[in-house]
Amino acid sequence: MFQIITRSNPVIRLLAPRGAVLVEAIRGRKTRTDPKAKSKEGRIKTPPPVDPVEMVVLRERFTEYDLIMRALRLEFKEEMLRKRYEEEVGSLAEERAKQEAEEHRSLMTWNQEENLRMLKIRELRVQKEVEAAEVKKTEAAILREQAMESLVNPFEKLLWCHEEAKSFINLENLDQRIEEALDNPKNYNFAIDKDGRVVKRTVLQ
DSSP states (O other): OEEEEOTTOHHHHHHSOTTSEEEEOOTTOOOTTSOOOGGGTTOOOOOOOOOHHHHHHHHHHHHHHHHHHHHHHHHHHHHHHHHHHHHHTSHHHHHHHHHHHHHHHHHHHHHHHHHHHHHHHHHHHHHHHHHHHHHHHHHHHHHHHHHHHHHHOHHHHHHHHHHHHTTSOOSSSHHHHHHHHHHSOOOOOEEEOTTSOEEEEOOOO
């Protein structure tokens, strides 16, 4: 299954079958299946010697260290629990409750002020809307009255049109109007200022 390919044989590397796993041999290391070295076949592993006096001293010191660390952990835990109790039940809790009550009171005051301010803005907006609606209603009423007047007085409009028709140019007064225009020429070639006054006029020839 495993094939060992050395670095000095590149041809073997190219000609090796694809299904095999190529394992490159590295100098100085052994695989798991290699046997024990001949120089270490008779070697017996023995634990290092232990001094009994030193073992007793180390055990006492480890026990003392364990007791000290346990006492410190208990002390820190007790202090943490005491602080938590004071925050939840003790004087710190009362102080925090007072602060929360004061903050709630200030927020309620600010809320009432904001409600009053928004109420004034809303009243002004409603008042403007009512005034605008009244103006629109008045304008609609005026337009309605004008429309009714135009419908009620068609005879007056007819008379006005008849009076205006007298000044129209027709075949009967055509010669008279031509003579009047020739006798009274008008010059429309003039310049005016911002106020509408004539400032310059050309002379008729």
